[in-house]
Amino acid sequence: MKKNAHGIIPVMLTPFTADNRIDWEGLERLVEWYIQSGADALFAVCQSSEMQKLCLNERIALSRKVVSLAGGRLPVIASGHIGESFADQRTELMAMADTGIDALVLVTNRLDIGGNGTEAFRRGLAAVLSWVPNDMALGLYECPAPYRRLLTDEEFEICRDTGRFVTLKDVSCDLGTVKRRVALAGDSGFAVVNANAAIAAAAMREGSKGFAGVFTNIYPDLYAWLYRHAADDSDFRRELETFLALAAMAEPLGYPGLAKVYHTRLGTFSSTHSRIIDYDIAERHWAVLDLLDHIHTGAARFRERIAKCAQRS
Template sequence: MKHAIDGIVPVMITPFTEANAIDWGGLENLVEWYIAHRADALFAVCQSSEMQFLSLEERVELARRTVEMAKGRIPVIASGHVAESLDDQRAELRAIAETGIDGLVLVTNRLDPNRSGREAFRANLDSMLSALPSDLPLGLYECPAPYRRLLSDDEFRRCVDTGRFVVLKDVSCDLKTVRRRASMAEGSPLKVVNANAAIAFDAMKNGSMGFSGIATNFHPDLYAHLYANKERETPLIKELTVFLALAAMGEAFGYPAMAKLLHVRQGTFTSYVSRATDYDILERHWALEPLLEHIENGSSSFRNRLRDGPEMN
């Protein structure tokens, strides 16, 4: 791999047209937006991408085009790991692996789809590893859908010991767990990257190698500033940490459609159609647009303060 998978890793949303097809022009604009806003890598074909609502052909094409659009500037990892049967999982993962991505991400709940426990997880993990290219870096994702399956310490250690994993998108939302896992992975290629905004800064200070949460679709550059200054705790950084945690609560109002609406407002693409959010977000979530305006204005304010103030490195 040319670049390590750490830092700010946006979980990419998928723009759709009003006709519910993938908007490839909008996707290209979005990739440019992430890079301009200090993304260090891109996580395509994940839950935020609505991967459970994409056909295999769409998942493969989404991964392939994201690689093309990134043009080698930053690494691209992708999952698309959604099938129930192991045979179908092997087929979909091999197809995604052939798109030119820098890393293939396995979903932990797919390695134990029937919630059978440790032995099933280990057997299925070994089966997948034997089916995938040995030279392709791998990742792990504790995706919340269809159920959140956190790795036990034994399972995590097993993955570290294979030497094949380079990143874990940690969805424990627990600072002690992030710290413990980072310690367990020390000296290995595997980087633990927290996905929870409420603990983002503290997690960075305790071993998380960046941030890969939903709010990377709002203001990844502000998280990049936190990560670059994780050894500092100035009044401005403390204020920024609070703003980011509170702004991330907006995800409860119809994500990922609400994140798409934010990008429509900013001109990244033209539609906030979502297959995962199957209702009218403006009808259900009153005053959503004023909320997005507050997030936008707050983000701009902090950008100006960080650019102009004495704390900017």
């Protein structure tokens, strides 16, 4: 049951056509781009995928298609866990578990919908474990929507001790919490994967098994290099670490629309349409497209320097 669900894990976008349908051709190009850019696994049907705006049939079809496009070249994990009732959750999770994914990712705030604490979380988890196949690997995601529900240490241990969990997308945004969770995970195979860009490299040095933040949709290859070299005592590593942290501050400026603009420039998508961002990001966020130009140029320069280093070695 144990699956590789760590490393650089892009939180996948869902491309849409201008008339609001899933752009399957764009999705195919996107999957290839992730793979060629050094992704270790793909996280489909997550918040970046706009899962709260996808109907169940779309979530199922999206998960199946990503599995098919990946073709076994790397693991695919998926969530789509958005139901307000246990009945709805049972339907969606059983359906998602049957799409061929390598791990089914549970959203922590759905296991405790009312924010009632550990006992409610325990009951929610027990319900899910009674539904999904016993050989289905599981993940956890501290998704910020509709509210960020962080795990307590006790809850982390409860999940670890089931032997079912292979990955946590950590959204604590706190280095001390990441370090503590890594220690709690030990050699259990429960990988803690940080999702906050400001602490990305530091978290790697403390044992975070990769990165799963939103800017894996802009330069997963740079995060892949950083993951391999996070402990390097070099000016180049420090410069890249700072660039990635600062560039990610653009996230509030219309993401995921911002990333979709980027991919239309690359030719991955033909449309920037988003069900979440229903406005023109250039009108609301002044000079955001100029900022995107700077991010693109900066990333290209770091790639050039990495390539030169590789040639010398």
